[in-house]
Amino acid sequence: MTLSPLVFAALIFALVVSISYAVLVRWLPDPGKERLAQLTPGRGSDHSTLWSRLQKRLLAWLLWLSPWTAAMSGGDEETPSALRVRFGHAAWRSPVALQIYFTCKTLLTLVLPLIAWALVEISPWHPQGLQRFLPLLVGAAVGYYLPDWILSILVSRRQRALLHAFPDALDLLRVCVQAGLGLDAAIERVGREIRQARPELSDEFALTGMALRAGSSRAQALRQLSVRIGLKDINALVSMLIQADRFGTSVSESLQVHSDALRTQRRLRAEEAAAKLPVKLLIPLIFCVFPSLLTVLLGPVVVTLARQLIKPVG
Template sequence: MISLDTTTALSLLLSLLVFAAVVVAVFAINRFVEQRKQQSRFKDLVGSAPVASLPQVQAPKASRWMDSLYKLSLPSEGWAESTLRLKFLRAGFRQNEAPRIYYAVKSILVLVVPLLVSVLLILLKPEMPTSKMALYVVLTATLGYYGPDLFLHWRTQSRRDTMQRGLPDLVDLLVVALESGMGLDAAITRVSKELARSHPLLAEEFYLAGLEVRAGAGRMVALKNLALRMNLDDLNGLVTMLNQSERFGTSLGESLRVQSDVMRVKRGQRAEEIAAKIPVKMLFPLIFCIFPAIMVVLIGPGWMQISAAFGFK
């Protein structure tokens, strides 16, 4: 057993670590609340425009200890131009503080949380073998290292699926806007505002593309950046079609109408594919959960009568 002085010292260390974790969490929540307030003020200025796509007010720099935490997990120099930065954009994290908070939390999950687990195990179960305790600590550190990456992947995939379902509706609205006499740039901005309620994520990305065009970027450059952020095969085909239509002078309305029909056919095929997988997914629950219960209900009473008749115990 550990002595009283050791227990007191470990309790004090645990309290300090918990205090540090709480301070980091409060800092992250405070940054999030401030950004929400800034977005709310922008929404009041522009009306029904998508909020998250608006320019962000530059937030104050993180403190030195926050910099030290996130630099423990931050990749090497040049990460902002790498595919890792693109992962943040595809997950919807465009704030300047997002990488700092992400890697600071990752550092805490890898370093602080396993240390807290080890201290708690020492205090609560001092008789536990050292090898088993080390295994728990390593598992906790592993979950802390891969957990944020799994969350980032899940959020990216969820956004892709949500935007994929609304893309045919957006193309239909683009056709209506173009046939009413609007230019493509004005149509993109108008359609993004109209879709802010039904498909907010999709409207946000297209509104951001419209802002790039108005800021001076070329139309094709803005659309290629849009396709890069959304990472959808249908959108890549749409951008290629718009590029070819602008280059060869074909009708944008007709091209978009054909593209919309193709997207709707693909959406129906994806729905049929999901429906075709349902019997296979239901097979294992039926075999291991439902069929045994049915067999017990059907055979149980008869087996009890047969056992009584033959004198089985």
Template sequence: MDYLIGMLNSIIEDQQMSQLAFVVLMAVAVFCLALAGMFLMTTLFHPVRSRLHNVVAPEASGTSSGGSFAPLVKSLSPYVLPKKEKELNRTGQRLVHAGFRSDNALSNFYAIKTLLIIGLPLAVFFGLNWVPGLSSLEILQAATAATLVGALGPNYVLGKLIERRKRKLYNGFPDALDLLVVCTEAGYGLKPAIQRVADELVVGHPELSEELALVNSEMRAGVDRIDALKNLSERTGLEEIGGLVALLSQSLRFGTSTAESLRIYSEEFRDKRMQRAEEAAATISTKMIFPLVFCMFPAFFVVAIGPAVVGVLDHFKG
């Protein structure tokens, strides 16, 4: 701390102003980190809870969406959002794939990113000044690394959230497909079948159930069935769901049997899953080489050859 105040004093050439500048910079760093943490807690950690709240109490969600941070985020939007429309669309699509569909999700993401880029290096810079034995170059290197973490960290976390959500959707897709086949062959129309599948998957696969319920809600609101299905494909970003949507769209456009189309797609999808399972099983032997050679074989050799080696050594000593 004394080193930092001395450095500020050499720049400002006023002891009192240097101490004041140090306090201001510390306050800015703490404020940025605290604000970024609050944004993270309110937007990233509870997306399902907020969406369920919007479904259960839509009249309250309109006033409480974003909480007390909504005006602040709205005022920061012109400064934190990138100017390139392509980047905005790509980030917005990734947020949708991660499950964040609120109007202020994009602003929240870039607000968190901006606050981390500003606050994290300042906090590291000031915090390391309390650690003895560190040179100014090492402190600057750590602050630079913190800046990179603040710039790349949100994108990395968002990518992991997308992977986790896609994995959950993929795990629930076979059950949803089989249920759709059963419902359509039992005489259900497309909309009742989707609603029934959404109701059945609430407990086992809530993410996919929510997406299907949203499709049914769009259809009831007057959105064309093909457009509602395309919206499902865009929201999930899953290749298998995209194939199902393309199949259903063609079936609706040309008037073919939906049940028969779903049955054919279900059989093809089952064959693809079997092929993937066989491919994964074929690679097990290669993946087992490392643990066998470095973990199991040494222990086996110690147990099998160890007593003989000890006996030979005793024989030579004797």
């Protein structure tokens, strides 16, 4: 008995998902164990050590392959600066991030078509003519655009976390400034205080503090913060702080006004998401819940009517 292509594809999908889940559960580090290992000196986690070792080997292997994929990047001078800015938005600050990115993109573009071709060959579905090249094209397209898609997801997730954390951080900055700290010292102090609750914003404040200690002007350090985050609301905040520092206006009042504005925008975004929820639930309700409910309610009635109307012969 031969399996249909749909059943075979479902089995392959279930197998891949099961193996991936098992690998992730087995090899991904546990944040709680990592935190406990950091707080307990002299006791490291074997899983964390193994995962770090695997990461180092994978990184070394990708860097070894990077000369063959350097043509895609076009060199440092010809590489679009927008891509490096997106790396900064995703907190990819490694100097070899660009090489690893293009290496992964090239490998996925070459390997995924081969996997798709192998799956087609072992499946009962054997396309003819130009259809034989369709899995190769789909695999190449997925491999080429998958790194861009992952990068976009990481950027949007990190920007949402930063935007959600900024109103509370601005309140802490205002308290520190009103207590007598300068803006530079307040930024570093707030960055240390929110390390556990808001690690993304804490990293950005730490980088800004290091830039200030390295000799950068306050305006330059704040502009670099705005470029690393890449949000319009943060650009407005940075411009306001630069203007307040230039003209000598009250920084605490400016921080209070902007934190209130950011908090209002956060509440409006939450209300907008809540208003969109019924529309998003409409399709699952119609195609998933309603047929099941209709079957449960009308199924016994249909069976009873069928028994009454269709009499047995003889």
